[in-house]
Every structure is written in C-alpha cells, then in structure tokens.
Amino acid sequence: MQTVKMVVTGPFSAGKTQFIQSVSEIEVVATEKPISSTAERSVKEATTVAMDFGRITVDDDLVLYLFGTPGQKRFDFMWEILSEGMLGFIVMVDSTRPETFREARSILETFRAYAPTPYVVAANKQDMKYAWEMEDMRHALRLDSKVKLLPCVATDRKTVKTVLLELLYSILDEMESGG
Amino acid sequence: MLRSIALGLLLINAGYITQDDILMNLQLYFTDIIRRLFTWVEGFFRFENEMLPPDDRINIRLDLENLIIEGSRQLREWERLQDEIPSLDMALKFTDRPGANIRNVNLSVEEWRVVSFINPKNSIHQIASATKLNDLDIRRIVYGLLQAGLVEIIRPEGGSSALPTRMFPVEDREEQKSLVNRLIGRIRSL
Numbered sequence: 001m002q003t004v005k006m007v008v009t010g011p012f013s014a015g016k017t018q019f020i021q022s023v024s025e026i027e028v029v030a031t032e033k034p035i036s037s038t039a040e041r042s043v044k045e046a047t048t049v050a051m052d053f054g055r056i057t058v059d060d061d062l063v064l065y066l067f068g069t070p071g072q073k074r075f076d077f078m079w080e081i082l083s084e085g086m087l088g089f090i091v092m093v094d095s096t097r098p099e100t101f102r103e104a105r106s107i108l109e110t111f112r113a114y115a116p117t118p119y120v121v122a123a124n125k126q127d128m129k130y131a132w133e134m135e136d137m138r139h140a141l142r143l144d145s146k147v148k149l150l151p152c153v154a155t156d157r158k159t160v161k162t163v164l165l166e167l168l169y170s171i172l173d174e175m176e177s178g179g
Numbered sequence: 180m181l182r183s184i185a186l187g188l189l190l191i192n193a194g195y196i197t198q199d200d201i202l203m204n205l206q207l208y209f210t211d212i213i214r215r216l217f218t219w220v221e222g223f224f225r226f227e228n229e230m231l232p233p234d235d236r237i238n239i240r241l242d243l244e245n246l247i248i249e250g251s252r253q254l255r256e257w258e259r260l261q262d263e264i265p266s267l268d269m270a271l272k273f274t275d276r277p278g279a280n281i282r283n284v285n286l287s288v289e290e291w292r293v294v295s296f297i298n299p300k301n302s303i304h305q306i307a308s309a310t311k312l313n314d315l316d317i318r319r320i321v322y323g324l325l326q327a328g329l330v331e332i333i334r335p336e337g338g339s340s341a342l343p344t345r346m347f348p349v350e351d352r353e354e355q356k357s358l359v360n361r362l363i364g365r366i367r368s369l
Contacts, residue, residue, distance in 0.1 A: 002348035004358070023369055058365040062358065085345050087359075106262045109332070113266035116334055117346065161369055168363045175356055 005065040006167065007082055008052075009107055010092030011100040015124040015154035016068040017052045019092060022160040024054025024066060079107075083114040088167045092154070093141065095123045095131035101140045108141075118170040122152040122163045182235035206239050210246060217250040218257070260318040263325070267304040267314065270335035271297045271321065274328060293320050299336040 008016045052068030067082045083089070089111050093104045104121075111119065123137050132140070138149050148166050152159045190196045232238055286294065289312070296306040307317035324330045347355045 002358070004347065004362070023366075056365060056369070058361050062361055064362055064365070087346050102262060106265050109269075110265040113268050113334070157369065161366055164366045165363060168359055168366065172356065172359050172363075175352065175359070 002062045003065060004062070004087050005067055005085065006164070007067050007069060007086045007089040007111070008092060009069040009079065009089055009111055010122075010124075011094070011097075011103040011107065013097070014092035014094045014100065014104070015152075016092050018154035019090070019122070019124070019152070019160055019163075020052050020054035020066045020068050022154060022157045023056060023164065025057060026055045079110065080114050083111055086115060086117055088118040088120075088171050089115075090163060090167060091119060091121045092124050092152070093121060093137065095125050095137060096128045098132060098140060101137070105141050118167060118174050120148040120150055120163060120167045120170060122150050122154075124152045124154050126151040126159075127153045127156075182233075183237045184235050187237060201237065202239065205237060206241065209239055209241065213241075213246060214250045214253060217254045256319075257315060260315065260322055263322055264303070264318045264332070267307065267317070268302050268335070269332045270299050270302050271306070271324070271330045272299045272333050273297060274331050289316070290320050290323065293317070293324070297330060299333055302335050 008019055010016055052066075054066040054068075056064040056066070058064060067086075069079050069082055091104055091108045091111070094100055108119070108121070121141065121143060123131075123134060125131055126134075134149060134151060138145075138147075141149070143149055148170060150159075150163050150166055152163050154160060187198070187201050190201070191198055289310070292310045293306055293312070296309050301309075303317060303321055306312075307314070310317070312320070321330070325332070347358060349355055349358060
C-alpha cells in the first residue's frame with residue numbers, strides 16, 4: 001500500500017479539524033483538549049494539541065492522509081514533524097478574524113521554510129456575514145498574485161474538495177514545469 | 180570575601196572608578212536581570228515581603244513603572260520579531276528594485292556587518308553566527324532591512340528546488356504524475 005500526505009495548517013480556530021472532517025472517510029482521529037485560557041475559550045471550547053488525522057482511500061494501492069496541525073503556537077514543535085514528507089499544504093484562515101491574519105502569514109512562512117512544497121491558502125468561513133473580501137484578504141496576508149487564495153466553507157464538502165483539487169493541480173504544475 | 184560596599188569603596192579610593200560609574204553599572208545589571216524575567220513563560224517565584232537587602236550591599240533605587248513599561252515593550256518587540264521572522268533557516272537576498280542603492284542608506288556598524296554576509300547561500304542563522312549576534316539582535320537587524328525594502332527572505336540556495344522524492348512513494352517522475360492524477364480523480368469523485 002502506497003501512502004501520501006497533505007498537511008492542513010493555520011491559526012487557532014481557523015477550521016482545520018472541520019476541513020478534514022468534511023472529506024475524511026474515517027471519523028477524524030482528533031487530539032482535542034478543553035481550552036484553559038479564558039480568552040481562547042471565548043472562541044471555542046476545545047483545541048487540537050497534537051494533530052488531527054483523516055484518510056481518503058484512492059484505490060487498492062494508494063491512500064491519502066490528511067494531517068491537521070495544532071493551531072496554538074505553544075504546540076508548534078509538532079509542525080515540523082507533521083510537515084516531514086508532505087506532498088503539499090493548506091493554510092486555513094478564518095475570514096472573519098483579521099486579528100489572526102498575521103499569524104497565518106507567519107505559519108505559512110514557517111511551513112515554507114520546512115519544505116518547499118506547493119501550497120494554497122483557504123479563506124474559511126466565507127459564508128459568514130463579517131467575512132473579509134477575498135482581495136482584501138490577499139492584501140492583508142501579503143500574498144503574491146501567483147499564490148492561490150481560495151474561498152472555503154470547511155463544513156461544505158464541495159468547497160473543501162475544490163481546495164484539495166487546487167493544491168493537487170499546483171503540485172502537478174510544479175512537476176510539469178520541471179520543479 | 181569583600182562585600183559590595185567595601186569593594187566599591189576600595190575601587191573609588193584607588194581612583195579606578197567613580198561612585199556614579201558603580202551605581203550606573205549596577206542599575207544596568209539589575210535592570211537587565213529583571214527584563215529577562217519578563218521573558219519567562221512559566222516558573223515559580225516567591226516574594227519575600229519582609230526581607231530587606233543586607234546592609235553591606237549596594238542598593239539601587241529603580242523606577243518600577245518605567246521598568247515595567249520598557250520590559251513589556253521589549254517583550255512585544257520580541258514576539259513581533261518572531262512572528263515576522265519565524266525561521267532563521269531562511270536566507271536573504273537584496274531586492275531587485277532599481278533605484279534601491281544600499282550605499283545611500285544609513286546603516287549602523289552591526290547592520291553593515293550583516294549586510295556583508297547577505298547571500299542566498301547563507302541562512303540568517305549562519306549570518307548571526309558569523310557576526311556573533313544573538314537571536315534577538317539578528318532578527319531586529321533583518322526586520323529593519325526588510326522594512327526598508329532592501330532585502331527579502333528566500334529559501335537558502337543549495338537545496339534543489341525540485342520536489343523531494345520522499346514526498347512520493349515512487350521515484351519515477353511519470354509514476355509520480357500518475358499518482359497525483361489518481362488523487363485528483365478520487366477527490367473529484369467524493
């Protein structure tokens with residue numbers, strides 16, 4: 001059996017666990033713990049502390065694993081371990097929480113430093129009332145026009161599929177351009 | 180062993196140092212220790228409310244409000260520098276903007292030393308080692324150069340830009356493409 005993996009990363013509460021849950025054929029193996037910090041608990045009750053783990057079986061011979069990273073910075077020692085051998089990565093950003101954009105940018109750069117693999121940025125929660133416009137997010141995240149910034153709703157399998165496909169197209173493009 | 184007041188008096192009487200020199204240096208020394216405490220993220224401490232310093236030690240009066248404000252500022256600066264430059268494994272290169280001439284920019288001696296090592300082959304970490312700068316100081320200088328638009332962060336040269344084969348369970352390029360196409364087909368069918 002051949003296996004490949006992709007990593008879903010992003011700031012705390014960006015929607016990484018939900019993203020994986022939307023497409024995984026197994027119940028996501030989540031390592032969530034109740035949040036101790038009052039400020040963070042006002043955003044959500046539990047957070048990933050080691051990783052989330054989802055699976056998509058391609059055929060009898062190939063399996064894709066999806067790994068979600070812990071969002072809180074104090075667990076960032078897990079990031080490098082999870083990035084080892086990844087095919088590419090997705091940076092999830094909560095479109096309604098601009099205060100997390102700088103951290104998202106920092107996470108993106110950290111993962112680029114770990115591995116020069118293709119990546120896409122998913123602007124999650126685009127269905128929410130206070131979601132930022134895509135172009136404004138591109139500007140705020142300081143993303144080059146070549147970087148794929150994709151609208152996403154992590155609970156909606158269709159948009160999650162689009163994000164995964166765009167990442168795979170980028171991987172294929174890079175291979176075909178001789179990368 | 181000489182206590183600090185006795186030692187200070189000896190040095191002043193011998194003409195090596197003035198009282199102001201001693202007080203100023205001790206103030207810097209204590210301030211530095213307290214600022215380092217601000218960087219603690221966890222640990223235990225105990226405050227001895229009734230305990231006074233021994234009479235034979237030199238006591239320094241510190242303005243606590245300024246100390247706390249400055250300590251907080253430095254802590255925020257450190258966090259911001261870590262956010263902006265999360266990895267010292269990256270390299271630097273001069274921006275390709277025409278008109279940006281580094282000779283016309285006022286740089287400190289330390290900044291010039293860093294600039295002299297800027298090369299896509301040198302990681303920021305290697306530059307810090309060569310210039311004997313600690314993590315905070317190298318980040319501060321690199322951040323300044325980035326803000327001035329003189330340099331940009333890139334992956335160090337040397338590592339091939341080719342996709343590492345360990346990403347794939349197969350080594351043949353055509354098989355790798357076939358694998359990605361199979362993944363695409365599967366995701367589309369979800």
